[in-house]
Amino acid sequence: QEEVYDVVVIGAGGAGLSAAIEIKGAGASVVVLEKMAFIGGNTLISGGELNAPETWIQEKLGIEDSIDLYKEDTLKGGDHQADEKLVTVLANNARQAVEWLRDTVNVSFKEDYLMQFGGHSVPRAAYPQGGSGNELIGKLGAKAEEMNIPVRKQTKAEEILADKDGKVNGVRAVDKDGNEIIFKANKGVIVATGGFGANVEMRKQYNSEYDERYMETVQPSSTGDGIIMAQKLGAALVGMENIQTYPTCNPATGILSYVADTRFNGAVLINKEGNRFVEELERRDVISKAILAQTDGMGYLIWDTTIKNNSHMDDYMEEFNQLVAQGMLIKADTIEEVAQFFDINVEQLKQTIEKYNQYAVNGKDEDFNRRGEIIGLTEAPYYLQKVTPAIHHTMGGLKIDTEARVIDNEGNPIPGLFAAGEVTGGIHGTNRLGGNAITDIIVFGRIAAESVLK
Ligand code: ADP
Known part of the structure; x- marks a missing residue:
């Protein structure tokens, strides 16, 4: 069985859905593969708050903030181990990410309240109604449906495919009945499979401290699939030992x-x-x-x-x-x-x-x-x-550049392969600040969409 799209997105969490909405909005065809019976991943069970400086809410509350201060807090929060270029992109695009959620995805935010998570100099986390990722995923899912984006649940990506020149051109997946489906991707594949917090073996492989003694806040689906699949194509990893x-x-x-x-x-x-x-x-x-x-x-x-x-x-x-x-x-x-x-x-x-x-x-x-x-x-x-x-969160993952291109072990982008969200590394250094995961997934989900269509 084979299906053909411009882009295949793996993972229907916040990063994958944001990317898919942008791709479809630009007029290209896209499919989202989701291994679970429901969409949302860890985005769904998160508080849904996202940091952004200079938003309309900060203005309303009279809170002084700046892109630079946000960037500084984020770099410091990760012990200056993050890739400064990626943090700059995060900070520069954060305000637009909240506005995009509000205006394009119809997410409703508390208008007179911001959260101040640990490590932040000022309150800057926008608070979705209900204080839950439910508001985000509900609205992202509804938007995807309205745009007729196929979201294929219980369809697990097992292998990222490439042609003889190494250009990524599809995904091999298995549906709930065990049928193999080849999803061809004319333009490229976006990996948005989330972290590996629920994969004890993988945790131990990269940081022996985090063995089975630890309980988990994360969805059981956080098993690092995207990292493992991309590694087979030579993808470089960064910060894998940084587990939060x-x-x-x-x-x-x-x-x-x-x-x-x-x-x-x-x-x-x-x-x-x-x-x-x-x-x-x-x-x-x-x-x-x-x-x-x-x-x-x-x-x-x-x-x-x-x-x-x-x-x-x-x-x-x-x-x-x-x-x-x-x-x-x-x-x-x-x-x-x-x-x-x-x-x-x-x-x-x-x-x-x-x-x-x-x-x-x-x-x-x-x-x-x-x-x-x-x-x-x-x-x-x-x-x-x-x-x-x-x-709670795995800071490490696939090495990407500022265009969300996955970088290989020689330092070159792997043609046709992009990644966004918790599956990537380098943005949060040793420690992710509260409210920065959602900013990360929306900012880089949208950038991955733009890049794959270039
Ligand atoms: P992010 O916050 O980076 O968007 P999430 O944890 O919210 O990450 O979402 C990741 C999604 O990817 C989850 O819904 C998860 O079930 C899905 N996923 C993980 N591995 C696979 C896979 N191999 N095939 C399809 N979907 C996957």
């Missing part, structure tokens, strides 16, 4: 906790002894390591009703109720009660909070120099949540 854990996940399941995002609105991180141990708005890798070094490898977030009201906790009531049912979260009228539930040192915790509340009054955190506003814990009821890190 998300610091505040559900210790029962590994699932990333959005309720714990109260951290960005003021929640305080403590340990079983009732002490703080890290700045709450530090980078993900720093907080993760710090939590793992505490008793039982667990951290505890505590917040009060003021912080709750500042946050978007109410968007995540389903998760909230589940956490309560699992004994991972307690809400009660006093600090004693919430602390006792987790057998936390009550006296020490009360002292910690008393001190912290004084920092809030003085406007300075003398212990960890917490950035942003410091909010005292004073208003009952109180909330206390148990959290631990889990594998």
Whole structure:
């Protein structure tokens, strides 16, 4: 069986769908192959927020930001190990990416709110309605459907094909009934298969730390297929050892906790002894390591009703109720009660909070120099949540250039082969900042589309 298109896109996450929409919009034919029975990948289960400087929302909120500051934060967040050229492209195209989502894909964003993830100098993450990748994938999927883009679910790409001169010209895939289909690509193939966080063997191959002891936040489909397939054509890899854990996940399941995002609105991180141990708005890798070094490898977030009201906790009531049912979260009228539930040192915790509340009054955190506003814990009821890190993002992957062309081991672009999204490496260095994955997939998904049609 054989089908012919201008472009074949592998993976129907945020990167693949963005690329396909741009390709079809430019008048070319495109098919998207998706191995799962549903679209969306990790984009779907993400919070959906994306960073961009100088947006209409920043303007409305009077937040001063710049492309350079965003670029600097991103480079610094990755220990200056990222490819600066790629980060420049990311920063230069971020605002257009949010506007494209708003105007072309009809994604609806909160107009009066931005998130400030760890490592960012100012709030700059646009927040899609509901605070979930559902809004993004729902709208990207609807747009693809409206444009009559075939999205072939349960169709797994197994091999990227090339002609005798090495020009990539198609994909061999297998559908759910086991039938082999050759998808010919006249112009090229875009790899958008996401990361390899769910592939324990591959994790261990590149970084022995991240073995089976770690739980995962990611979809089971994140098995690094695109990396493995492109490697067979000589693709170079970059930064494969850089694997990110998300610091505040559900210790029962590994699932990333959005309720714990109260951290960005003021929640305080403590340990079983009732002490703080890290700045709450530090980078993900720093907080993760710090939590793992505490008793039982667990951290505890505590917040009060003021912080709750500042946050978007109410968007995540389903998760909230589940956490309560699992004994991972307690809400009660006093600090004693919430602390006792987790057998936390009550006296020490009360002292910690008393001190912290004084920092809030003085406007300075003398212990960890917490950035942003410091909010005292004073208003009952109180909330206390148990959290631990889990594998979240693989920063490494296929080496690409600023045109999203996949680069081979000799440093040359592989003709006809492009990649975008988590499958690529080099954009986030050693550590990806929150809100930068979605910016990455939209920016480079669109660039890959432009390049493949050149
Ligand atoms: P990104 O954020 O980079 O877009 P996602 O994780 O959101 O990445 O999406 C990647 C998508 O690619 C997922 O839906 C995943 O199921 C799909 N995928 C991964 N490997 C294959 C494969 N071999 N064939 C088809 N689809 C794949």
